[in-house]
Amino acid sequence: MNEHLQSIEDEFAPLHKEVEDLDVTYKKRYIQTLFIYLGYMILPFILSIFVVLMLRNNPFAFKPVSAAENAIEYAVSDVNAVLVIRTDDFLNADPSYFPFFYNVFTLGDYSIYTHTSASFYMTDDVFELTDDSNNPVILTALGFNEIFNEEKTTWSNGAQISYYIPDVDEPNFTLNNPKLESVVRIEEGILPTTAFNALYSFIIYIIVTVPLIWICKPIIKTDYIQLKSSMTSSDVLSKTGIGVLYLFATNIFVNVIVIILQSLFGIPSEISANQLSINRMLSSEFAILMIITAVILAPIVEEFVFRKAIFGLIKNTKTALIVSSLIFGAIHITTELLEGDILLALTSGLSYIGGGFILGLIYIQNKKNIHINILVHMVYNLIGILLAFM
Incomplete structure (x- = not known):
C-alpha cells in the first residue's frame, strides 16, 4: 500500500515544483537540446561530402x-x-x-x-x-x-x-x-534526384528528433502531467485553436508592415528561400516526407529548442521572448543572411519573427507547458501545407 502511494506521489511530484526549479533541474538537458539543433544546422554540410563521394554513381541519388x-x-x-x-x-x-x-x-x-x-x-x-x-x-x-x-x-x-x-x-x-x-x-x-533530396532531408530530421525526444523525456512527462491536471480536452482544443488564430492574425499584420517597408525602402517583394524549398518538396512525388517533417517533426524540434530550451536557460522571460523570436526568424532565412542582403532578409524574416513571438507568448500564457505550443505549431503548419496544395 505504501509503495503504491509513493508511486502516485512520485508521479505528481513535478506539480509541487516551481517552473524556475524545473528549469534549474533540466538546465543540462536544455543545453544538450541546443547542441543537437546546432548539429542539425551543420550535419547536412558535413554529410553531403561523404554522400556525394559514396553515392555519386547511384542513379537513385544523383x-x-x-x-x-x-x-x-x-x-x-x-x-x-x-x-x-x-x-x-x-x-x-x-x-x-x-x-x-x-x-x-x-x-x-x-x-x-x-x-x-x-x-x-x-x-x-x-x-x-x-x-x-x-x-x-x-x-x-x-x-x-x-x-x-x-x-x-x-x-x-x-x-x-x-x-x-x-x-x-x-x-x-x-x-x-x-x-x-x-x-x-x-x-x-x-x-x-528529387527522391533523394526528400529522403535525405527527412533522415537528417529524424537523426535530430529521436535523440532530442530521448533527452527531453522527463520534460515531456512533467509537462504532460501538469497539462492533464490543469486542463480538460476541450480546454486544450480551445487554446490550440485560439493560438492558431493568433498566428494567422499576426502573419496578416506583419505582411502589411512588410509591404510598407518594401514601398519605403525599395526592397524587392520575394518569397523566402525557405518557403520556396518547401514548395518544391511539396510538388514532388515524395511530398509525404515533407508533410511529416513540416507537420510533426519540425514543430516538436523547434518548440523544444526555441521555447523550452531558450526560456529554460534565460531567466528573464522578456529577454527570452525576444531572443527566441529573433533566432527563430533567423534560422528560417539563412539563405538571405548568407547572401548579405540585410533588408531583404529583414522583410523575409519578419513573418517568422512575428510567428516566433506569438509562439513565445502562448508558451508564457500556458505556464511554459510545451504541449500546447507543439499542438498550435502542428495545426498551423498543417493548414499552411493544405493552403499550399490548394
Whole structure:
C-alpha cells in the first residue's frame, strides 16, 4: 500500500515544483537540446561530402543532366529568373519543374519562362494578363525588347533580372546580343534526384528528433502531467485553436508592415528561400516526407529548442521572448543572411519573427507547458501545407 502511494506521489511530484526549479533541474538537458539543433544546422554540410563521394554513381541519388535541365534547376531557385530554353527541352524535363514556371513568350523553337512565385506580374507593364489559369501572364513584344536589350534591368519590385540560358543551342537574340552582360550560361552537370533530396532531408530530421525526444523525456512527462491536471480536452482544443488564430492574425499584420517597408525602402517583394524549398518538396512525388517533417517533426524540434530550451536557460522571460523570436526568424532565412542582403532578409524574416513571438507568448500564457505550443505549431503548419496544395 505504501509503495503504491509513493508511486502516485512520485508521479505528481513535478506539480509541487516551481517552473524556475524545473528549469534549474533540466538546465543540462536544455543545453544538450541546443547542441543537437546546432548539429542539425551543420550535419547536412558535413554529410553531403561523404554522400556525394559514396553515392555519386547511384542513379537513385544523383543523375547526370543536360545543360538545359541544369539551367532549369538554377532558375527554379531564383524567383527573379528569366529562363531562355528550347521549348522541347523544357517539356522533356522533369515534370516536377512545371508548376514553378510560366511560359511567357515563344519565339521559334525557344521559349522564355519566368517564375510562378514572382511578385512583379501585377505591377510590371511588360506583362499582360491572360484567361489561362495555368499560364495567366504573357510577356509583351515591347517587354521582350526591353528585357533583351537591357533597357530594363530590374523588375517592378526592384529585384535584379537574372538570365539563365543553357550553353548549347543558344538563341541568336541572346548569343549575338552584346548588351546582355548578366546572362548565366549553364553547362551540363550532375544533380541530386528529387527522391533523394526528400529522403535525405527527412533522415537528417529524424537523426535530430529521436535523440532530442530521448533527452527531453522527463520534460515531456512533467509537462504532460501538469497539462492533464490543469486542463480538460476541450480546454486544450480551445487554446490550440485560439493560438492558431493568433498566428494567422499576426502573419496578416506583419505582411502589411512588410509591404510598407518594401514601398519605403525599395526592397524587392520575394518569397523566402525557405518557403520556396518547401514548395518544391511539396510538388514532388515524395511530398509525404515533407508533410511529416513540416507537420510533426519540425514543430516538436523547434518548440523544444526555441521555447523550452531558450526560456529554460534565460531567466528573464522578456529577454527570452525576444531572443527566441529573433533566432527563430533567423534560422528560417539563412539563405538571405548568407547572401548579405540585410533588408531583404529583414522583410523575409519578419513573418517568422512575428510567428516566433506569438509562439513565445502562448508558451508564457500556458505556464511554459510545451504541449500546447507543439499542438498550435502542428495545426498551423498543417493548414499552411493544405493552403499550399490548394
